[in-house]
Amino acid sequence: MAQAVGMPLAPSLCIVSKGGNTSNSLPKPSSLSFPQPSLNVRGLSIRCARVGGVEIPNNKRVEFSLQYIHGIGRSRSRQIMFDLSMENKYMKELSEEELTILREEVSKYMIEGDLRRFNAMAIQRLKEIQCYRGMRHIQGLPCRGQRTKNNCRTLKGKRVSIPGKKKAPR
Numbered sequence: 001m002a003q004a005v006g007m008p009l010a011p012s013l014c015i016v017s018k019g020g021n022t023s024n025s026l027p028k029p030s031s032l033s034f035p036q037p038s039l040n041v042r043g044l045s046i047r048c049a050r051v052g053g054v055e056i057p058n059n060k061r062v063e064f065s066l067q068y069i070h071g072i073g074r075s076r077s078r079q080i081m082f083d084l085s086m087e088n089k090y091m092k093e094l095s096e097e098e099l100t101i102l103r104e105e106v107s108k109y110m111i112e113g114d115l116r117r118f119n120a121m122a123i124q125r126l127k128e129i130q131c132y133r134g135m136r137h138i139q140g141l142p143c144r145g146q147r148t149k150n151n152c153r154t155l156k157g158k159r160v161s162i163p164g165k166k167k168a169p170r
Contacts, residue, residue, distance in 0.1 A: 049091055049099060052106045053113075058092035062102070065091045071111035080105050
């Protein structure tokens with residue numbers, strides 16, 4: 001039973017795989033192009049850190065790893081690194097103190113569930129007061145003035161043919 005497990009071991013560590021016989025499980029991480037150093041605790045290998053309630057990859061630099069958190073993009077991750085005067089090294093090279101400082105800085109921003117809840121409440125408010133944007137949200141159409149004759153298929157969904165409609169004669 002060497003399957004991937006998503007239980008946090010510590011606030012910054014997460015269990016990814018269990019050592020032992022892995023003949024019928026996921027491929028070993030050592031088969032990747034570059035080996036990752038891992039922390040072994042009683043046969044469990046740890047390969048990712050948790051920041052802001054999200055498991056972020058160890059094999060990427062801090063600037064790009066922070067972008068795995070909903071609400072943090074490239075500019076905000078750069079701002080966080082600038083505020084902490086942290087250099088852009090790999091996540092696996094960060095010490096526990098640096099991870100703690102990084103977690104505290106990230107917690108100052110509205111991220112993940114709080115941000116999603118805030119956006120959903122804003123859209124719900126528009127729907128309740130039935131303004132133009134709210135009505136467009138209700139109808140599933142674009143809200144920001146885009147044309148709908150030819151585009152906006154992602155919002156309108158798949159085309160539906162209308163039976164009985166014939167082309168105009170020439």
